[in-house]
Amino acid sequence: MTKTEFEPSIKSRPVYGVLEAAPGLAHLIVADGEGADAVTEMIARAGTAMLASTHIIYMPGPNGCDKSAALQALGAAQFRSSPSFAAASSRLAKVVADAHMGTQIYVAGTEGLIAQVCQAVAAQGLPYESVHTEHRGSTVRRVQCVHCKGITENVTHDPFKCSHCGLSLFVRDHFSRRIAAFQGVNIDAEDPGLVPDSVERFK
Amino acid sequence: MSLDFNDETFRNDFTFKNSPKAIKRFPFPFPEDSYMYSVNMEPHVPGPKGSVFEHMFDVDEHYVAEMRDRAQVLADDPLRCQSLPHMELAGWDLLELIMESKARDYPQWFELHKNGNHWHWINRPLQIEQKFTFMDPTTLPCGPMEYITRQTQGDFTLQDQRDENLWVEAGMVTTQADWSLDFDIGMNFHQWHAPVPKAHEMGVFDRALKFLLKLQHGAPVRRFNWTMTVDPLLDTSPENYPKWGPGKTTMTPETIGSRQHLRVELQTLHRLPRSNAIAFPIRCYLIRFEELVTVPKWGRRLHRVIRDIPDELATYKGFLRNKPLMVDYLAQFDDGAPTSPGFWAD
Structure with a gap:
């Protein structure tokens, strides 16, 4: 298994390289x-x-x-x-x-x-x-709920339920290095209860 | 409350409204009958008397009510105001800029007296009087950026400049068009604009950044941005989206004129003298459709802009759902007559 190839994404998401040893003490x-x-x-x-x-x-x-x-x-x-x-x-x-x-x-x-x-x-x-x-390896995401601020680890599905407040969140590509997480936003805020089927996007 | 300022609300019973004078001076953001992103920056120089450009920081009839709303937002969610540790100096720069501007432009409401670093600030509309030592944070009830932006309309962010980039590292954000300071703080210019569709490919952000890195002290610039808001909500934050989102689904042809608001941001950019940071005030003006169409040129033009806007942009700005209702409502104010160039009313 080699380096994961990601689709091009928005500019807040980091890009990763290939490990190469550098001179160091x-x-x-x-x-x-x-x-x-x-x-x-x-x-x-x-x-x-x-x-x-x-x-x-x-x-x-x-x-x-x-x-x-x-x-x-x-x-x-x-x-x-x-x-x-x-x-x-x-x-x-x-x-x-x-x-x-x-x-x-x-x-x-x-x-x-x-x-x-x-x-x-x-x-x-x-x-x-x-x-x-x-x-390398799994592409599961670490996602912060923008509403309650709780972080859900290892998110595989989109939308998913926030492990802290229980809201249904869709997973954005917007990424905060300071928080070390993607952003999750309530998907049925405008139409409470109308949550699309959850799809396994991250394995 | 004095006769200068409205007693009104931006939540619950939504008693916000614009007086005829406020409608006349509303910053209508469309200089032509169509809209696409552009850097659209111009020098922030004093404009016509009575306009929102007359002074560096416009203080209008909504001032006191907006500051009450901000205090409520902050009580509910203190994360709306944050400043990373190295940004305090920029906060003092901002406090100085605002206090000096307001005392100069609105002497009937604001006074600033200086004796060396011993400053005496009087804010009559908010009934605040404060003696403090400039650059000594222990002499203010909170940090300098928070102190002065609790007394100034509009959201504020402070950008540090390093590595040929701008970094949003402090802010007071309670009247935003659906972006989270708490999530974005610490990002550079391209990172915090990452979710905006199309504009990166158009080179808008590369050009804007290049321009801003060279922004000079004493030569502020300005631009408009805009979106749509149902009910006169200042706080359309992502944090509270589950609270305000459902309102968008309850619009009818009967209520669109009174509940749908054009939301205009007058954005100005100021280089700060000590920190070399850039202050970015984002001043929000709201006007309900019923008020806006009392200016015939604006009714005609807004109809054409909304009718022709690409769905991708309407989606990003969050009003695709109600776009057909808006176009139907505005069509009755568009007789097809030509409109004059520029955004001023005829």
């Missing part, structure tokens, strides 16, 4: 699910010398894909397998805060993971665009 790599493949391929191209100064944080993808054994086998200086991003987030914040000038940061996997890692990096005052990104 240290390397922080965060990945979920199939993102593990992007990491192993990058290291295969760059050579294993970088592993001595590499810290990998990995978690299963929202589709259950778990390649932690393969990543651990790379033999990075530090490796952490986390059950979820939420569980990993305090570790990530500490590692980014402690990072020295010259540390390269990479993230590979789902859009929600990429967005939340970039958000955590930006929160420590580093440029959002300084993170190397590659999308």
Whole structure:
């Protein structure tokens, strides 16, 4: 499985590249699910010398894909397998805060993971665009309800019910880096109760 | 309330209305009989006496009622006013610009006295008197942008300029045409305009950004935007869409003249002196169709504009559903006579 190819989208939605090792004193790599493949391929191209100064944080993808054994086998200086991003987030914040000038940061996997890692990096005052990104695996979306402000993770269907307030939301392509989420807007606001059939748009 | 200002509401019983004087000075936004996006910017220089362009910040008969409505929106949802930490200096720039402009242009209502950094502000219509130290936020009841925009009609955003782009990083947004400050704050110029159809491909945003990056202090510019609103609602936010959306479905040929409003935004852009940020006031003017057609040229022209607007634009502006009702209603005011160029009434 290789890099996800997305249809061209509106300009608020980020675009993702292909992970390439860059010269650096240290390397922080965060990945979920199939993102593990992007990491192993990058290291295969760059050579294993970088592993001595590499810290990998990995978690299963929202589709259950778990390649932690393969990543651990790379033999990075530090490796952490986390059950979820939420569980990993305090570790990530500490590692980014402690990072020295010259540390390269990479993230590979789902859009929600990429967005939340970039958000955590930006929160420590580093440029959002300084993170190397590659999308792999599930295309489920992280969506913020514009009405109640609650975020629903791993949205597969459009429209869907907000997991916080229960309104039926349609999923826009409009994306906030600050919130690390797409925007969900009530689909039957004008005609309450008239909700179109839900379609699986994100797998 | 003084005779200068209406006692009216923009919610519940909707008692908002325009006086004959307010209709006459309404900023009708169409200089010709058709509409398509354009950058359409011109210098924000003083216009004819009595017009909405006469002063830097127009204060009209709706001032006090609009400020009451803003206070209610903020009480319900404090996220409508946000300022990222690095934008406080731009907030002071904005406070200075507004206070100096209003004290100069409306001395009967506003006074600003300065003794060094010790300032004394008097706002008679809102019965506010404040002594504070300029640039010291602890001497105001809230941040400088929030303080002054609770006393100024129109939404406001403040754009930081860096990396050859503009970043919307502070704002007071309670009278918006369906966009969320809370979602968009932190975005750059292309990102926050991303949902607008067609205009990116037309190069509108590239040209507008290029122009704005070079905006000079002391040389503000202005443009119009417009949409349609059912009932005189200032707060047509996405946050509250489930509350105001159903109103759109209850329009009839009998009620369209009184309930359908043309919503015009007079947008001005000002370079700020200390922060180098750009202030972007978005001033909303509402006029019900019944009021608008009392100016024959506007009735004719609005009919032609709405009749010919592409459905994609009507969808984006949120009035496709009621477009046929609007066209039918407005047709009775269009005798086919030619209209004169420009937006002023004949």
